[in-house]
Amino acid sequence: PPLSNLAVRDIETVLHPYTNLDTHRTIGPIVFERGEGVFLYDSNGKEYIEGLAGLWCTSLGYGNEELVEAAAEQMRRLPFSHMFAGKSHDPGIALAEKLKEIAPCEISKVFFVSSGSEANDTQVKLAWYFNNALGRPNKKKIISRLRGYHGVTVASASLTGLPYNHIDFDLPISNILHTDCPHPYRGMEAGETEEDFATRMADSLDALIQKEGPDTVAAFIAEPVMGAGGVIIPPKTYYEKVKAVLDKYDVLFIDDEVICGFGRLGTMFGAQTMGMQPDTVSVAKALSSAYQPIGAVMVPERMYQAMIDESKKLGTFGHGYTYSGHPVAAAVAVKTLEIYEREDIVGKVNAISPTFQSRLKALGEHPLVGEARGLGMIGALELVADKDTRRAFDPKAGVGAKVTAFAEAEGLIVRALGGDIIALCPPLVISEDEIGELFDRLGRALDKAEAFVSA
Numbered sequence: 001p002p003l004s005n006l007a008v009r010d011i012e013t014v015l016h017p018y019t020n021l022d023t024h025r026t027i028g029p030i031v032f033e034r035g036e037g038v039f040l041y042d043s044n045g046k047e048y049i050e051g052l053a054g055l056w057c058t059s060l061g062y063g064n065e066e067l068v069e070a071a072a073e074q075m076r077r078l079p080f081s082h083m084f085a086g087k088s089h090d091p092g093i094a095l096a097e098k099l100k101e102i103a104p105c106e107i108s109k110v111f112f113v114s115s116g117s118e119a120n121d122t123q124v125k126l127a128w129y130f131n132n133a134l135g136r137p138n139k140k141k142i143i144s145r146l147r148g149y150h151g152v153t154v155a156s157a158s159l160t161g162l163p164y165n166h167i168d169f170d171l172p173i174s175n176i177l178h179t180d181c182p183h184p185y186r187g188m189e190a191g192e193t194e195e196d197f198a199t200r201m202a203d204s205l206d207a208l209i210q211k212e213g214p215d216t217v218a219a220f221i222a223e224p225v226m227g228a229g230g231v232i233i234p235p236k237t238y239y240e241k242v243k244a245v246l247d248k249y250d251v252l253f254i255d256d257e258v259i260c261g262f263g264r265l266g267t268m269f270g271a272q273t274m275g276m277q278p279d280t281v282s283v284a285k286a287l288s289s290a291y292q293p294i295g296a297v298m299v300p301e302r303m304y305q306a307m308i309d310e311s312k313k314l315g316t317f318g319h320g321y322t323y324s325g326h327p328v329a330a331a332v333a334v335k336t337l338e339i340y341e342r343e344d345i346v347g348k349v350n351a352i353s354p355t356f357q358s359r360l361k362a363l364g365e366h367p368l369v370g371e372a373r374g375l376g377m378i379g380a381l382e383l384v385a386d387k388d389t390r391r392a393f394d395p396k397a398g399v400g401a402k403v404t405a406f407a408e409a410e411g412l413i414v415r416a417l418g419g420d421i422i423a424l425c426p427p428l429v430i431s432e433d434e435i436g437e438l439f440d441r442l443g444r445a446l447d448k449a450e451a452f453v454s455a
């Protein structure tokens with residue numbers, strides 16, 4: 001169809017994140033106008049199920065009037081107030097209290113940011129600050145995992161373990177290293193059990209720390225289940241083995257809950273489902289159900305104590321964003337957490353995820369799908385050219401992009417991640433019927449993509 005006026009204006013003016021800038025000039029955007037529940041509507045009135053909760057974030061779906069009201073009320077009362085130089089405001093305090101209460105580990109203080117990238121940048125800086133405070137200026141290296149996703153600012157993009165976030169950006173920066181990705185479907189060797197694979201992954205982390213020198217390694221960062229790297233669920237016993245390695249070398253464990261936090265895996269935090277015992281935690285996205293941009297870093301007491309001493313030297317802790325703890329965002333987050341609790345979002349996930357997972361796993365039989373994997377209300381289909389050998393498609397064929405295009409035509413938004421992996425992460429308020437409709441639409445899109453591939 002010819003491009004709409006809005007599409008033409010978009011092409012002329014907007015530089016899009018994570019977009020093929022070349023093809024966008026001819027294909028143009030889908031322009032969304034409004035949302036309701038799990039549905040989005042574009043400027044032509046076409047309806048879509050939002051199969052990825054925006055970008056893994058709109059857990060309460062669209063049109064939640066309580067969140068709108070929380071924002072409006074705070075905007076009327078105090079639209080902005082910062083937290084620099086000891087200033088504060090009640091929604092910020094209430095949010096810090098709530099996060100401290102529900103955190104998956106013992107934490108002392110909460111530092112506010114506006115995004116997941118800012119949260120993880122802050123984590124890197126805090127790990128460095130902490131070790132300076134302890135008189136360990138050489139203990140600065142941070143280890144993340146290949147295919148881990150931690151954001152796109154300079155330090156966070158360095159943590160991210162995906163080639164297109166590094167190549168051409170001269171990243172990673174120094175002091176950031178990557179260890180193996182615990183991806184059973186791609187990484188497990190013949191005859192290896194999940195436990196053996198977990199041991200091998202932990203041994204490889206141990207070897208990297210040994211090679212670099214334990215006195216130079218400050219922290220390890222991991223998402224409980226990797227999201228944007230391909231929805232990768234580590235093998236059983238992985239985190240307990242990793243934790244033993246980290247403890248041996250006094251390395252901080254940073255838990256990136258930006259996707260898994262707030263019920264996604266069937267517990268309030270992914271760490272609880274996966275048996276992780278982190279020292280610090282990053283959250284964002286579903287913290288406000290994405291109605292406002294807000295994130296947080298949760299800091300344990302021993303880091304806070306060291307930071308007090310260090311801040312005395314320069315008279316200030318020299319880090320913070322204008323919008324650290326923005327009161328409108330904080331008020332919306334407080335309301336979001338209240339709704340999660342009141343509506344028992346964790347119970348809801350446990351009630352609907354069996355349907356979601358069984359419909360997902362059924363697509364594992366589809367000729368294009370090598371593996372259908374997931375946990376709680378997150379899942380992915382890894383598309384392959386050969387189911388027996390697990391041979392991937394030639395990336396240039398763009399098979400994942402074909403599936404998403406056919407899905408959009410069917411009225412479903414999903415995302416193709418690198419390696420032709422179709423990711424699913426719908427709003428947690430989705431009903432059983434809507435889950436059925438989502439998978440019906442996805443099944444038809446896969447059939448059309450298969451016909452296209454075989455033609």
Ligand code: PLP
Pocket residue numbers: 055056114115116117118120149150151152223227228256257258259284285
């Ligand atoms: N960490 C994880 C696990 C993420 O999935 C993301 C974004 O997808 C980020 C960090 C970065 O968050 P943001 O895009 O808000 O900067």
